[in-house]
Amino acid sequence: MPTFAFLSICAVPFLWVFLRAICSLIFDKNYFGADPGMELVTFFGQAAIVFLFITLSFSHLRRPSKNLAVPRMRRILGLSVFFYATLHLVSYLIFLAGLEFEKYYHDLLTKQRIILGSLAYFFLFLLAATSIDSAARNLGRAWVYLHRSVYLIAGLVVFHVFLSAKENFSFAVFLLCAYLALLGLGLSKAWRRSKSRTPIFKA
Numbered sequence: 001m002p003t004f005a006f007l008s009i010c011a012v013p014f015l016w017v018f019l020r021a022i023c024s025l026i027f028d029k030n031y032f033g034a035d036p037g038m039e040l041v042t043f044f045g046q047a048a049i050v051f052l053f054i055t056l057s058f059s060h061l062r063r064p065s066k067n068l069a070v071p072r073m074r075r076i077l078g079l080s081v082f083f084y085a086t087l088h089l090v091s092y093l094i095f096l097a098g099l100e101f102e103k104y105y106h107d108l109l110t111k112q113r114i115i116l117g118s119l120a121y122f123f124l125f126l127l128a129a130t131s132i133d134s135a136a137r138n139l140g141r142a143w144v145y146l147h148r149s150v151y152l153i154a155g156l157v158v159f160h161v162f163l164s165a166k167e168n169f170s171f172a173v174f175l176l177c178a179y180l181a182l183l184g185l186g187l188s189k190a191w192r193r194s195k196s197r198t199p200i201f202k203a
């Protein structure tokens with residue numbers, strides 16, 4: 001699939017919010033529900049986690065040799081996760097914390113879900129900052145280990161969503177099941193890889 005078409009698909013959630021904002025301005029009507037701030041925080045959070053899980057699933061696709069499209073698409077997906085997580089954080093800071101950073105620090109010190117979300121965001125930032133080819137070349141094996149932390153990020157976000165869910169836990173339970181399935185696949189792949197590398201000595 002051409003890069004531009006793939007980028008356009010990843011931009012759909014952002015364009016949807018943009019379109020609703022434009023319609024709200026033109027028709028002087030609220031298209032963001034009773035609590036627009038919370039609607040944006042939730043929407044961007046959900047977009048980030050959906051892209052995160054698609055990125056994790058991508059790692060399990062069989063890669064045809066010499067096909068560079070899969071790594072390129074995975075990078076675009078990973079950067080989309082970071083993009084939507086940043087919009088999620090920015091909407092939280094603007095609409096829920098009222099741009100008062102003390103409020104964020106207070107939440108960070110007192111609410112476990114904000115600690116987990118912030119930790120996940122910190123690791124996402126590291127992955128996004130090292131996603132360019134030169135970083136991969138310079139970091140060598142460290143880059144591989146760093147980018148495997150995507151499973152840790154997903155785990156942190158699943159708990160973040162569990163603690164954020166107020167009454168309806170179905171989304172959180174669905175994410176937990178998907179996470180455990182992907183983690184299981186990842187671990188079995190790593191185990192098979194390590195087994196094929198172990199030399200077998202016969203007596």
Ligand code: HEM
Nearest residue numbers: 042045046048049085089092114117118120121157161164
């Ligand atoms: C600095 C980091 C983060 C902060 C401050 C933050 C803050 C929040 C807040 C305030 C909520 C609303 C629920 C509540 O108040 O209890 C929420 C929910 C959520 N967040 Fe985050 N978050 C962060 C990081 C992340 C990251 C990195 C992701 C995904 C990659 C994410 C995905 C979600 C999702 C999916 C929800 C649940 C939406 C729903 O109710 O369905 N968050 N977050």
